[in-house]
Amino acid sequence: MKYYQPEIECASPEQIRAWQDERLVAQVRHVYDNVPYYRNLMQEKGVTPDDIKGRDDLYKLPFLTKSDLRDAYPYGLLAVPTSECVRIHSTSGTTGKRVVAFYTQEDIDLWDDCCARAIVAAGGTKEDVCQVAYGFGLFTGGAGLNGGSHKVGCLTLPMSSGNTERQIQFMQDLHSTIICCTPSYAAYIGETVKEMGIKPEELDLKAGIFGAEPWTEEMRRDIEASLGLKAYDIYGLTETSGPGVAFECCEQKGMHINEDHFIAEIIDPETGEVLPDGEKGELVFTSITKKAFPLLRYRTRDICVLNRTPCSCGRTHVRMSKPMGRSDDMLIIRGVNVFPSQIETVLLEKGYSPNYQILVDRVKNNDTLDINVELSPEQFSDTVKEISAGEAALANDIKTVLGINPKIHLVAPKSITRSEGKAVRVIDKRKLHD
Template sequence: MIWDERSECMSRDEMRELQGRRLRHTVERVYHNVPFYRKKMHELGLEPGDIQGIEDLSKLPFTTKQDLRENYPFGLAAIPMSQIVRLHASSGTTGKPVVVGYSRKDLRTWSEVVARALYSYGVDNHDFIQVAYGYGLFTGGMGLHYGAEKVGAAVIPISGGNTKKQIQIMKDFGSTALACTPSYALYIAESMQEMGIKREDLKLRVGIFGAEPWTENMRKEIEESLNIKAMDIYGLSEIIGPGVAYDCEMKNGLHINEDHFVPEIINPETCEVLPYGSKGELVFTTITKEGMPLLRYRTRDLTVLKDGECECGRTLVRMEKILGRSDDMIIIRGVNVFPSQVESVLLEMGETKPHYMLFVDRVNNLDILEVWVEVDEVFFSDQIRKLESLTKKIKHNIESTLGIGIKLKLVEPKTIERSEGKAKRLIDRRVL
């Protein structure tokens, strides 16, 4: 079903009973079929019968990305490889990639959860959806593709890159929905201006953006520049891909498809489970996956979970937008810094371009943070006093937000390299 009212609007008691039943089945399967989990459970003195319901979830062991890499490629498969019909892998920058295998049932589940998201955005069989996420081993393109087909939309599988062609296809085909990273959406808007194509020349009305952290201010920037409603979709390859959680029209947190993926928030230092409303690291347990189910997977994403019925009528637990990833976090002179904090400051000001870079160096044993920010050309051709005033203002606002001093460099438009996928915002040059 596309609109699954029973699953998306069930009571908390009903959801916990469903999750408990599915968790028991999952634990039984991985204990008998995945040596890694059987060993982990033995180390904790656990057997499948010790897990009676969802309230026992915290007894189970955590799984980390390192565990997945150490079991590369198929060590975590819970079914024979003859029953795996699709393989995806993350593109990690270090070590071996993380491999994910899907059964036919897993692919149906994946299509369904993405379709739920698209339904909540108002996408249906009258839409032309341009999928500009990468296809291939990355889960973004294929995930949105099959979810869009499930809702009956016409899919334009253009993948990422070749921005001028993207815009031309968008105009000629009458694309009504765009799926890509939020940073690429802004790059498309910038390129449209250079090509002399106005937003009114397109039929776009909705964007499905994810795969990297982005702020509410960036949402406003995209909506204004493309004249669309910008909707958030969250997922990660290890859990299933996009479709783990999604915005609704209220834009008050992303609904987690918790009949398939059970969320927890933990303290990333102590691993203590935290109550709803607490900020911490997001952990997921998959309770319907057949191919490679995961117990208590540490995502490294930082967010807040909140329960209670949403104004849209859904009762699914919601997660706030991702603040950042704990492994993207940089510590500078004892202060935790996330690139998204800088982005938020710049977009609130409105006098800069939404393009920036952070450079971290260590000079004489002292960490130095340099921030490059693009500004309009007018500031470089105008009085030097105005440029100095803007520099002082931006520097003050960023320092007030981060709580540390920075070096600021204002650069002309196009100085910072554009990304057609995930934007790289940080270069750490320290030898640590």
């Protein structure tokens, strides 16, 4: 089985466009009629549903941002009566007030289909044993991949995250072939496997589906080596359903966006202007099939590039690059834009642990950048000279990439808090906002 829904995943661009035109028109009408919050935004902009005749008119619609979702909490963007909804999910709330998203049964079915496409693209069939080690609960990760795995017919292990030794025990006893979790948890499982003296080839894993946080190509190679599998990226956000908005195929060159459900745009984050395909900017999604919580032109804050060139996997849906950073967790330090992923890339290239922490502060009106980096046994020396030289070389490499000088602090291995969910990478003490 190469595709889960070949007639959709390999549809002609004209067919995809026809679906998008038709579904968008109906969706805008549905939202206008049922979501006073968005109707007001449209009226402020002087747009009516009649102005939207297809995808080309999308630019006329107002944007939604995370702060709209907070303002409208909890029911303000709900488009059906709660009696039609069967479930909610919620964001972690790390950036402020929680965002709650609602689902009808149909919404969940379509979401599960999206996740099933991702699992099949990673080589999954009903013969596979799929271990879902994303958190279950309000977080969408566990529920999404669990649903997708059921649709594919895999034997599903709804492990949730944590209890790593038990994860590995089940992996061995039940011969898991696919693992789904956050990349930082996958790296942690890989480390634990090594510590337990288990070789990657002793495991039956063939594929991993990792998402919900930014990760780099270097991290992909580390995870692939430590668990003996091929690592696939999956993208999504609670606001648009959850994981499965876009997923990687065997080519591992960008993630196919499920365009029969979502219209993707790239905009200039400063001006809001739509940019042509191939240009880097902020990713914006419009849900065209969701009934309960249909967001139009939702600004993801993820910076990436869309690629419409044909993919050799046979899928015709547009591909998005791995997010290159988030326009909202982008740090501006001494006037320089800094993405934590840039620092991570240098650390991995130089053989340091990807477990790091960035501390930004402002002392006497000057921004300071401190990076806690875990020392590895290979880099340890009994002389101060050698360790300090390594520290200085690392600071220099980071400076070359960022353009600003960091202060490196070497810390003991495993001393930086490891999450079994999302990692806290940045502590900004400057309080530049609010």
